[in-house]
Amino acid sequence: xxxxxxPTCAEIAELMPAYALEALAADERGHVAQHVxxxxxxxxxxxxxxxxxxxxxxxxxxxxxxxxxxxxLLRRLRAEPTRPPSPWWQRLAAWLPAPARPAAVLAAVLAxxxxxxxxxxxxxxxxxxxxxxxxxxxxQAQHLSMEMLAAGGQxxxxxxxxxxxxxxEFYFTPDHRQAVLITAxxxxxxxxxxxxxxxxxxxxxxxxxxxxxxxxxxxxxxxxDAPHDLAAYARVGVTREPAGGSPAPTNPATINGPIS
Amino acid sequence: xxxxGHLPPPSSSSTVPGDEPDxxxxxxxxxxxxxxxxVSLHRRYVNLVYSLAARVVGEGMAAEEVTQDVFLKLWRxxxxxxxxxxxxxxxxxxxxxxxxxxxxxxxxxxPPEAPAAREDQPDPAETRLGRDDxxxxxxxxxxxxxxxxxxxxxxxxxQWAYYGGLSQQEIADQLRLPLGTVKTRxxxxxxKLRALWRRDA
Numbered sequence: 001x002x003x004x005x006x007p008t009c010a011e012i013a014e015l016m017p018a019y020a021l022e023a024l025a026a027d028e029r030g031h032v033a034q035h036v037x038x039x040x041x042x043x044x045x046x047x048x049x050x051x052x053x054x055x056x057x058x059x060x061x062x063x064x065x066x067x068x069x070x071x072x073l074l075r076r077l078r079a080e081p082t083r084p085p086s087p088w089w090q091r092l093a094a095w096l097p098a099p100a101r102p103a104a105v106l107a108a109v110l111a112x113x114x115x116x117x118x119x120x121x122x123x124x125x126x127x128x129x130x131x132x133x134x135x136x137x138x139x140q141a142q143h144l145s146m147e148m149l150a151a152g153g154q155x156x157x158x159x160x161x162x163x164x165x166x167x168x169e170f171y172f173t174p175d176h177r178q179a180v181l182i183t184a185x186x187x188x189x190x191x192x193x194x195x196x197x198x199x200x201x202x203x204x205x206x207x208x209x210x211x212x213x214x215x216x217x218x219x220x221x222x223x224x225d226a227p228h229d230l231a232a233y234a235r236v237g238v239t240r241e242p243a244g245g246s247p248a249p250t251n252p253a254t255i256n257g258p259i260s
Numbered sequence: 261x262x263x264x265g266h267l268p269p270p271s272s273s274s275t276v277p278g279d280e281p282d283x284x285x286x287x288x289x290x291x292x293x294x295x296x297x298x299v300s301l302h303r304r305y306v307n308l309v310y311s312l313a314a315r316v317v318g319e320g321m322a323a324e325e326v327t328q329d330v331f332l333k334l335w336r337x338x339x340x341x342x343x344x345x346x347x348x349x350x351x352x353x354x355x356x357x358x359x360x361x362x363x364x365x366x367x368x369x370x371p372p373e374a375p376a377a378r379e380d381q382p383d384p385a386e387t388r389l390g391r392d393d394x395x396x397x398x399x400x401x402x403x404x405x406x407x408x409x410x411x412x413x414x415x416x417x418x419q420w421a422y423y424g425g426l427s428q429q430e431i432a433d434q435l436r437l438p439l440g441t442v443k444t445r446x447x448x449x450x451x452k453l454r455a456l457w458r459r460d461a
Contacts, residue, residue, distance in 0.1 A: 017450030018443065023421035023428050052454055054346075056422055057353035058308060058400035059407065060315035065306040069324060073302055073331055077295050080335065157294065165285050167292055184292060 007031050012042050020049035158236065158257040163187045166218060168238065168255045174231035179224040181209075181238075186218035186254060189240065195254065196245045199226055200235040202260070209236065211245040234260045283348040290338040298335050305349060306331075308397065309356045315423050316360035318372040326360045333359075349396070361425030370434070371424030399461075406456045414449030417442055 007015075012035045018024045019032045036043040153173050158181075160166035165185045172179035181197055189195065197209030207227050214220035226233070237256030239249040280300070281289070289297035306327065313326040333340070333355065341351050364371060407415055420431045428446060432439040 014447055017447050017454075018421065018428055021418065021421040021446070021450070023426065023431070023446065025427060025429060048454060048458075049450065052403075052450070052457060053422065054350050054354075055396075055400045055403045055457070056407070056418075057312060057350065057357060058397050059404035060312045060423070061404065062307065062311050062401070063314050063319060065310035065327060066324060069306055069310070069327060070299065070302060072324075073328055074295070074299070076328060076332060077298070077335065080332075157292075164281060165288065167289070167294075169292075185288065 007035060009035075009039060009042055012036070012039075013045060016042075016046050016049045019046065020053040022053075154259075156257055156259050158183075158238070158255040160185070160255050162252045162254050166255045168257075170236055170257070170259060172224075172230045172259065174260075175229050177224075177226045177229055179209075179226065179230055181212075181220075181222040181224060181236075183212075183214060183220040183238070183255065184218055186214045186220060186238075188216065188218070189213055192243050193240050194243050194245065195220060195238050196241040196249070197222055197224060198237045198239065198249055198253075199224075199230075199233040200237060201232060202234040206248055207233070208245060208247075211241070211243075230259065234258060284343060287338050287341065287348070290335060295335075298331065301334065302331050305352055308349065309352060312353055312356045313360045316357065316371065316425070317363050322363060322367075323360075326356065326363050330356050330359055347396070357422075357425075364425060371420065371426070402460060403453075403457060406453055406460070409456075410449050410452060414445045414452065417445040418449045418453070421446060 012032055015024060015028050015032050019029060024032070032046070036046050153171055156170050156172075158168035158170055163186065166183065166187065167185060168181055168183040170179060170181050183195070186195065194211040194213055196211045199207040199209045201207075209224050209226060210222050212220045212222040235256060235258050237249070237253035239251045239253055241250060281297075283301065283304075286297040286301050290301070309330055310323055310327045313330075314320075314323040317323050317326060330352065334352075340355075341348055345351070407418065410418075417431060420426050420434070421428070424431075426434065428442050429439060431437075431446075432442045435442070
């Protein structure tokens with residue numbers, strides 16, 4: 001019986017070029033990986049080969065992609081199922097304190113469902129209690145959101161203006177006053193400040209849509225009860241305002257977008 | 261009352277010419293389902309991705325489909341890229357290489373021969389590339405010249421392995437050469453390339 005031979009640094013170095021090019025047999029690959037875990041100089045040498053291999057990826061002879069590829073990509077995107085990749089209810093869950101999550105998310109989902117499916121707020125509280133148990137068991141949030149939108153609701157994306165990375169999603173139905181705003185990547189608020197939603201008519205009048213704050217990741221949520229049906233408004237925007245909100249905006253819009 | 265300009269008109273955009281969002285910001289937007297962000301990344305990297313796909317599967321329909329698949333994967337799984345593990349463009353190209361090699365294997369075909377070296381290489385990248393990416397790609401094009409300067413049998417061993425997705429054993433079978441010969445050619449070629457690369461750097 002002989003002990004399996006442990007490869008030397010020189011032997012490992014001979015395998016490295018093929019390792020970096022992903023051309024080694026599995027057993028040899030294992031030898032290299034195992035060795036560099038414990039050998040600093042070999043790890044540094046392997047990194048050089050890995051960098052070289054990375055460079056070779058961009059070293060293919062350059063050719064221009066056919067110009068129709070962009071249109072083709074857009075066509076395939078349209079065929080994709082609608083995908084809010086990180087659905088708003090998950091972001092909402094992350095935004096809420098952990099103990100509040102299940103009930104609060106359920107409440108928010110239900111609230112949006114009520115808004116979009118045209119149920120009145122007065123019925124919300126009693127229905128919430130009645131439906132909570134049943135919903136908790138069967139709530140498939142993704143299906144529900146599809147159903148909400150299918151029920152005639154709209155979702156518009158608000159873009160960052162003063163803060164380019166910030167964004168928001170505004171869920172509403174034009175012939176109702178209720179709506180939901182979900183934000184992401186909003187800049188953190190200084191103490192004593194809040195975000196305030198403005199509902200802007202076509203002739204420039206700004207109505208207060210309510211105030212909200214955001215977590216460290218800029219996530220925030222606001223249930224809106226507008227003074228008029230949303231059809232009365234052409235745009236919405238969010239500004240930073242002193243706590244309690246302002247009668248009229250005093251700062252540039254952080255995010256905004258058209259809703260008509 | 262809000263003054264005009266506080267809420268810009270609908271046509272305004274968060275992207276200012278000359279101040280385009282970086283890859284990370286675009287990926288975050290993709291995560292939120294914004295197709296325009298994917299289109300921006302596509303414009304930024306489509307030539308680079310297509311060039312590598314074309315090198316592996318040959319120019320034409322297959323390379324176009326591989327390119328599309330790579331960007332659709334990005335759309336479906338924007339979190340697959342981990343910024344802690346390096347630059348986005350490198351990751352995108354690694355994904356492209358694997359997708360293209362998978363395609364070759366599915367079709368059961370041999371990797372195409374290396375295209376003949378061209379006198380004038382078009383710029384593989386668009387002007388929208390970030391400064392870091394642009395520098396890396398310029399260096400990579402320099403690396404291509406170094407690769408072409410290697411002895412043919414060493415260069416081909418590297419190309420069969422990396423752009424063809426073949427193991428050393430598969431190259432030996434393909435070229436009807438002893439495995440030891442393939443290993444030597446590949447090792448010598450990479451050692452030489454590394455030495456030239458270091459000298460130029």
